[in-house]
Amino acid sequence: MTRLIYTGGLLTTVASLALAAPSIDDWTQRSIYQVLTDRFARPHNSPDAPCDPTRYCGGTWAGIIDQLDYIQDLGFTAISISPVVENIAETTSAGEAWHGHWPQDLYALNAHFGTAEELRALADELHRREMYLMVEVTLNNMAQAVAEEDASTIDYSRLHPFNEEGYYHPYCNMSDTTTTTSQTCWLADGPVALPDLRTEDARVSTTLQTWIQGLVSNYSVDGLRIAATDHMDPAFLSDFTRAAGVFTLGEVDSVDATTMCQYDEAVSGLLNYAVYKPITLAFAPGGDMPGLVNSLQTVIEKCENYTHLATFAENHDVPRFASIQNDTALAQNALAFTLLTDGIPLVYQSQETHPNTPNSPHWLQPPNPTLATLTKTLNHLRHHALLQDPGYPTNHSETLYLDGSTYITRKGTEGMQIVSAFSNRGDTTATATTTNNNNSSGESISSSSSSSSNYQVNVTRMYHPGTEVMEMLGCERHVSATGGVISVDFVAGAPKVFYPVKYLNGSGLCGF
Numbered sequence: 001m002t003r004l005i006y007t008g009g010l011l012t013t014v015a016s017l018a019l020a021a022p023s024i025d026d027w028t029q030r031s032i033y034q035v036l037t038d039r040f041a042r043p044h045n046s047p048d049a050p051c052d053p054t055r056y057c058g059g060t061w062a063g064i065i066d067q068l069d070y071i072q073d074l075g076f077t078a079i080s081i082s083p084v085v086e087n088i089a090e091t092t093s094a095g096e097a098w099h100g101h102w103p104q105d106l107y108a109l110n111a112h113f114g115t116a117e118e119l120r121a122l123a124d125e126l127h128r129r130e131m132y133l134m135v136e137v138t139l140n141n142m143a144q145a146v147a148e149e150d151a152s153t154i155d156y157s158r159l160h161p162f163n164e165e166g167y168y169h170p171y172c173n174m175s176d177t178t179t180t181t182s183q184t185c186w187l188a189d190g191p192v193a194l195p196d197l198r199t200e201d202a203r204v205s206t207t208l209q210t211w212i213q214g215l216v217s218n219y220s221v222d223g224l225r226i227a228a229t230d231h232m233d234p235a236f237l238s239d240f241t242r243a244a245g246v247f248t249l250g251e252v253d254s255v256d257a258t259t260m261c262q263y264d265e266a267v268s269g270l271l272n273y274a275v276y277k278p279i280t281l282a283f284a285p286g287g288d289m290p291g292l293v294n295s296l297q298t299v300i301e302k303c304e305n306y307t308h309l310a311t312f313a314e315n316h317d318v319p320r321f322a323s324i325q326n327d328t329a330l331a332q333n334a335l336a337f338t339l340l341t342d343g344i345p346l347v348y349q350s351q352e353t354h355p356n357t358p359n360s361p362h363w364l365q366p367p368n369p370t371l372a373t374l375t376k377t378l379n380h381l382r383h384h385a386l387l388q389d390p391g392y393p394t395n396h397s398e399t400l401y402l403d404g405s406t407y408i409t410r411k412g413t414e415g416m417q418i419v420s421a422f423s424n425r426g427d428t429t430a431t432a433t434t435t436n437n438n439n440s441s442g443e444s445i446s447s448s449s450s451s452s453s454n455y456q457v458n459v460t461r462m463y464h465p466g467t468e469v470m471e472m473l474g475c476e477r478h479v480s481a482t483g484g485v486i487s488v489d490f491v492a493g494a495p496k497v498f499y500p501v502k503y504l505n506g507s508g509l510c511g512f
């Protein structure tokens with residue numbers, strides 16, 4: 001007991017010394033690019049030799065370093081990488097541990113991804129560029145290859161540091177979905193048993209706290225992404241977050257905001273799964289744009305602080321957007337929404353190339369100049385707006401116009417707001433989908449009623465009358481008329497983004 005109290009005191013002291021770690025506020029100003037280390041880049045731009053997607057494919061930390069110019073040029077200010085610790089070495093009938101979610105030794109690195117020096121070099125290279133490193137961690141369980149999901153054959157002595165059966169919950173099948181069961185039963189991965197750690201036990205909890213402090217400090221980690229957050233004890237997660245001393249982004253895979261937001265005090269921020277699904281439903285021909293706006297409002301009400309939520313339209317656990325909608329105009333809108341709505345933008349590797357590859361591998365695809373330019377412009381615009389307007393992250397998106405196919409919203413302090421106009425009509429003029437234009441918020445004057453992807457919406461109270469604004473994706477100037485009206489001309493269903501010319505100086509955008 002005395003030892004535990006002593007350890008707790010030591011942890012607090014170490015954490016409070018780690019003043020250099022970026023704060024939650026710092027993270028709310030970032031834009032994150034997520035990569036799976038094994039599938040993003042082989043070192044030294046080596047050619048994309050074909051590879052078996054169930055096996056290791058050769059991506060490494062050194063490979064990521066080689067791509068940092070590319071990522072930084074797109075305007076991202078942080079990267080998130082897949083788990084770094086040693087995983088099981090076996091080739092099972094479910095493949096190899098290339099994803100990093102089958103941990104075996106928390107104190108060794110996954111040699112497939114490189115050496116400790118290379119991981120430190122990645123952190124150093126990021127910091128030299130004033131970018132942050134986020135590392136994903138699996139805390140819920142360890143892993144071992146077994147015959148036919150038979151947990152009784154596990155050799156616990158091979159797991160480090162949790163090398164005894166007593167560190168784990170007794171085997172039970174996660175057949176029922178109550179919270180208790182999901183926190184104590186074992187996640188199943190077929191031929192790989194995932195012994196479920198008793199994170200609610202002090203000795204497991206303090207061991208993980210000591211470990212994460214070592215990992216964070218040895219590799220200069222700035223933030224952690226926590227897999228399977230809802231499978232663990234919330235009290236453990238908040239102690240873990242405090243001990244880690246860095247921003248923790250929790251994964252609660254639930255479309256229900258109430259379920260998701262239950263974990264918002266246990267971790268620093270959450271992946272915004274409650275808005276993810278509505279994004280895919282909204283940016284579809286005839287899709288549910290009001291549903292998207294409602295989902296934003298719901299998380300604002302249910303979660304403690306919406307600025308700590310990370311918005312995404314793709315990740316490694318969900319289908320690529322292009323596999324749902326092949327239309328590049330819809331992809332532009334989904335990406336623009338991700339970058340400009342409330343919260344922290346999180347873009348999955350290659351999303352800017354519009355890959356229609358639901359399965360691994362996901363090497364960088366041939367470039368899509370339209371999406372790359374949009375990503376770069378809007379990341380830089382958001383960054384510039386943050387410098388001009390410290391209130392930008394905490395000011396939440398306010399709807400200026402909404403109907404079945406169009407959502408126009410402002411974010412930022414009066415006078416310096418970014419106004420974003422999204423459309424779900426796609427870029428085909430031949431679409432037969434009927435859209436519902438009967439749901440405007442009452443602030444608009446009118447909108448054209450056809451389902452053409454070239455259309456106009458006149459929006460009132462966009463800016464003070466007489467304000468000169470720039471449409472940032474086309475670099476076209478407009479002046480707001482009486483009533484603050486600006487005509488938003490959608491062309492081929494692409495989004496439009498406005499910003500006052502007065503504040504563009506120094507942005508590097510549209511010739512400024």
Ligand SMILES: *[C@@H]1O[C@H](CO)[C@@H](O)[C@H](O)[C@H]1NC(C)=O
Nearest residue numbers: 024025028305306307308394
């Ligand atoms: C929400 O989080 C932001 C960024 O960390 C912070 O500045 C703001 O004060 C928080 N708002 C509330 C209401 O706690």
Ligand SMILES: *[C@@H]1O[C@H](CO)[C@@H](O)[C@H](O)[C@H]1NC(C)=O
Nearest residue numbers: 148149150151173174175188
């Ligand atoms: C666990 O439950 C799943 C779903 O009910 C079932 O398919 C699987 O066979 C079970 N595993 C064991 C070892 O009982």
Ligand SMILES: *[C@@H]1O[C@H](CO)[C@@H](O)[C@H](O)[C@H]1NC(C)=O
Nearest residue numbers: 106107211212214215216218
């Ligand atoms: C961090 O480095 C220290 C000193 O070399 C070492 O004792 C510790 O095990 C390392 N921790 C991790 C998680 O790598």
Ligand SMILES: *[C@@H]1O[C@H](CO)[C@@H](O)[C@H](O)[C@H]1NC(C)=O
Nearest residue numbers: 322323325326327328354356
């Ligand atoms: C997706 O769009 C591209 C380019 O517009 C086209 O070449 C491709 O065939 C489309 N794929 C599908 C599955 O529709």
Ligand SMILES: *[C@@H]1O[C@H](CO)[C@@H](O)[C@H](O)[C@H]1NC(C)=O
Nearest residue numbers: 394395396411412413414415
């Ligand atoms: C956002 O800014 C607008 C304009 O300054 C202001 O009216 C609104 O109250 C702000 N909203 C929040 C949540 O800060």
Ligand SMILES: *[C@@H]1O[C@H](CO)[C@@H](O)[C@H](O)[C@H]1NC(C)=O
Nearest residue numbers: 404435436437438439440449
């Ligand atoms: C608009 O909605 C109202 C009420 O839902 C309905 O009565 C009206 O017919 C609708 N108008 C059009 C043009 O769809």
Ligand SMILES: *[C@@H]1O[C@H](CO)[C@@H](O)[C@H](O)[C@H]1NC(C)=O
Nearest residue numbers: 290291294403404436438439
């Ligand atoms: C109209 O807007 C309301 C409130 O935003 C929403 O609840 C409703 O689903 C919308 N209806 C349609 C047909 O889009």
Ligand SMILES: *[C@@H]1O[C@H](CO)[C@@H](O)[C@H](O)[C@H]1NC(C)=O
Nearest residue numbers: 445446447448456457458487
């Ligand atoms: C928008 O306003 C302009 C200028 O008043 C007008 O010419 C145009 O018809 C309006 N567009 C729509 C869709 O109402």
Ligand SMILES: *[C@@H]1O[C@H](CO)[C@@H](O)[C@H](O)[C@H]1NC(C)=O
Nearest residue numbers: 501502503504505506507512
């Ligand atoms: C824009 O910035 C330049 C220097 O970067 C400065 O000389 C100029 O006066 C600025 N213009 C405005 C309108 O602030």
